[in-house]
Amino acid sequence: MGELQLIEAIRDVLDAPGERVVRWTGDDAAVVRARPFAVTSIDTVAEGVHFDLSTHSPADVGHKALASALSDLAAMAAEAGEAYVSLALPESLATGDALQIVSGMATLAKLTGTTIAGGDVVRAATLVVTVSVTGWADSQDQLVGRDGATAGQALGVTGELGASGAGLMLLRRAVPSVDRSVTEALTGRHRRPEPRLAAGRALAHAGATAMIDLSDGIATDGRHLARESNVRLEIDIDALPLAPGVAEVAAAADRDAAELALTAGEDYELLFTIPPERWDAAASASDVPLTRLGSTLDGEGLHFTGGDAPDLDLLRGYEHL
C-alpha cells in the first residue's frame, strides 16, 4: 500500500471533525477556528526507546503518543483541541498495524474531545510517532504554568504513582509475575496512560498556582517545577500514593518502591501547588483523588522527608533520554 492509499485508509478510521475544524485532511494544512490562546505541545515516541512492539500493541503505541502530548495540555489546564500526527513507518510494519496505531489514537481522541485534524505519513528505518496537540483557552488566567508556586503552598499530586514503571517491569518480565489482576492493572497503566485533562482544569479553577505532568517522574519533573517557580519542594516519602501492586513489584525486583515511584516516570499524573486553603475545593472538583505530598518552601530543588529518603544524587542523574 502506497502513501496515498494509506492516507485514504487513515481518513476512513478517523471521525469527522467538529464544526470548529474548517478544513482538514485533503488540503495542504488544516484550518481551525481559533479561541484567544493556543496551547501547543509536540511529543514523540520511538520504537525501542519509548515502547517495544513485543510489549505494546500498535493501538497502545497510538494511544501512548497522543496521551503523552495531551498530558502536557492537562498540565497547562488547556482544553483539548486538535492533534496533528506524524507516522514514520518502517517497511516491516504491516499496513494493518499502521492503521491500528491510528485507531488507538482515534479512540483516545474521542474520549478526550480531541480532533485528529491532520498528519503526515513517511517511511523511516524505525517506527517513530510524533503528535502535536493544540488546546485552547479564552484567557491566560485559565492556564497554569510551572512558574507560579510561592513558598507556603500545598504540594499535591493526582491519582497514583509508580503504576507505569511497575507495569513496564512486568511487561519486560523483569520481575516474577504477581497476582494476575494486579499485573493487568499495572501493565494497563503503562500501555494506556490517561491524560488528566479534567483534573488539570479543575485544579486550575480551584486555584492551583503551578502544575507539571509526571512524564519523567517527580525526581525530574518536580525539579523543573521547583526551578521555574524558584521554590523548594518538601516531599513526604510516606505520603506517596503508590498504586496497588507497586510495592510488591518493587520488592520482587529488590528496589525501593518510593524510588521507583519517583523516577520511573510515565504515570502522567499532575504534580501541582495550591494555597492550602484551596485544597478542599480542589479535592471536591477533581475527578481523581488528590494526595498532599508536602509543601513549598523558600529555597530550591527537592527535599525528601520520611520513609527511606532516597539517594538524591542518584535521582539527580535520572533522565529519560
Add this chain to the structure above:
Amino acid sequence: MGELQLIEAIRDVLDAPGERVVRWTGDDAAVVRARPFAVTSIDTVAEGVHFDLSTHSPADVGHKALASALSDLAAMAAEAGEAYVSLALPESLATGDALQIVSGMATLAKLTGTTIAGGDVVRAATLVVTVSVTGWADSQDQLVGRDGATAGQALGVTGELGASGAGLMLLRRAVPSVDRSVTEALTGRHRRPEPRLAAGRALAHAGATAMIDLSDGIATDGRHLARESNVRLEIDIDALPLAPGVAEVAAAADRDAAELALTAGEDYELLFTIPPERWDAAASASDVPLTRLGSTLDGEGLHFTGGDAPDLDLLRGYEHL
C-alpha cells in the same frame, strides 16, 4: 550530553520569541495569542528517505524540515506563525550536529518570521525530524484550498521546476558533473528549498482559486488539486519553466527533462489556478516569476499537451513514499 542539557543548548540557539508567544520553552506547552483562524501542518523528514547525511549537512536537514512544513502554509496563503520541532536523534549523532539542525531551522525561521516555540528531543534508532507549523489568518477568505478551481481558469506555477530533482541527482553523483556554478545552484535548491510564503499570499490576494505546493511534483500534486476541485488540468509541456541546468542534467542521465520536472518533486513551488483576467495582477504582486502552464477544463485528472507528452501511466504510479 543528556536530554535536559541538549534542550538548554537548543534554547540558546533560538531567538527570543515575539510578543505573540506568551509562554514557550520551559513550560509543558507553548501559549500563543491566537488570530481567528489557525492553519496547521505537520511534516516529517527521515534519514535515508528524505535526506542522507552524506549529501546534506545537519543545518540542511533542519532547513528542509521547516521549509517543507512552511511550504504547506504558503500553499494555503497563511501567514507563518509558530513551529514546534521534534528531534528523534540516534546515539551516533554528535551533539554539535543536533544543534546544527536547530540552527539551520532557526535561520529559516528568522527569514520567514516564524517563531520556534516548542519541541521535543528523544532518542531513536534513526534520525527523524518532525516540524508542526501553525500559521494564521484573520478570515477564511484570505485562505486558498485545493478545491476552489473551476473550468476556464488559468493554471500557473511559481518560480522554476526540476532544480531540486536535478540537484539530488548531482548530490548522489548519479550523473557526470556539469558546470560548477550550475551544480551549486541546483544542489542548493535541493538542500535549501524556499517556501513561497510571500508569493502564496500575493496569489491569494490577487484572486487565486486553488493552490498546492509541489512537494511531490506536478504529476502527483496536480492530480490532488484536480481531484479536490473536480476539474481537469491541461498542462503544456513546452511551457514548463525548467531551472537552468535541468535539461543538461536530465540529458546526462538519459532522462526526459519534462518528466524529471513533473515527478522529481521537492521544488516547493506553488501550482495555482486563477481567473485569466487576474493573471497580470498576480504576476505584478508575486515576488517570484509566474509561468502560465495551461488551463482548467471540465473533467478530471491531468492532460498534457506539447513536447513529448510523458507516459501518464508511469507518472500515475509515482509516489514519494
